[in-house]
Amino acid sequence: MDDRVLTRLRCPVCAEPLTAATAGTTRALRCPRGHSFDTARQGYVNLLAGRSPHTGDSAEMVAARAGFLAAGHYDTIAAALADTAVRVAPAEPYPLVVEPGAGTGHYLAAVLAALPGAAGLAL
Ligand SMILES: [Zn+2]
Known part of the structure; x- marks a missing residue:
């Protein structure tokens, strides 16, 4: 880690x-x-x-979400998040980008791709 x-x-x-x-x-x-x-x-x-009161998503649910996101339906959102991160993030020290409720980490991955050197934490 x-x-x-x-x-x-x-x-x-x-x-x-x-x-x-x-x-x-x-x-x-x-x-x-x-x-x-x-x-x-x-x-x-x-x-x-x-014990958690919520068991989380099933593997089938995660796979369905990952497939939907991989098809590009929400790429506009991912691009907007990445563009915003580039505008507001400090160059150094490299930021830690936290995505609460990250699910598959799709949006966090888009932001981290736009911010080389940043670290990510998906919750
Ligand atoms: Zn302890």
Whole structure:
């Protein structure tokens, strides 16, 4: 995980900073108190603590959304976001771009493509 993102994350249980840890093939984020959050095969980390009232989208729902976005139906929105980011983002230090409710990360990817050197955090 990019250190510019990692340094901004906190353990959802105790609020201590998180660090990346690897044990064999398992990658995780851990806090000094021992709370651990595995990195999924796809590269994301679920920082929800306890049971979530929402189970999230199914794989089928995500695939349908990704297919719809890949067809270009909302490319105008992605381009507008990228253009705006280029106009308002500082050149240095490179910004951390956060997309709450990021879904597939489609729009965040468009912004990051327009801002080489920026880091992204999809929530
Ligand atoms: Zn903790």
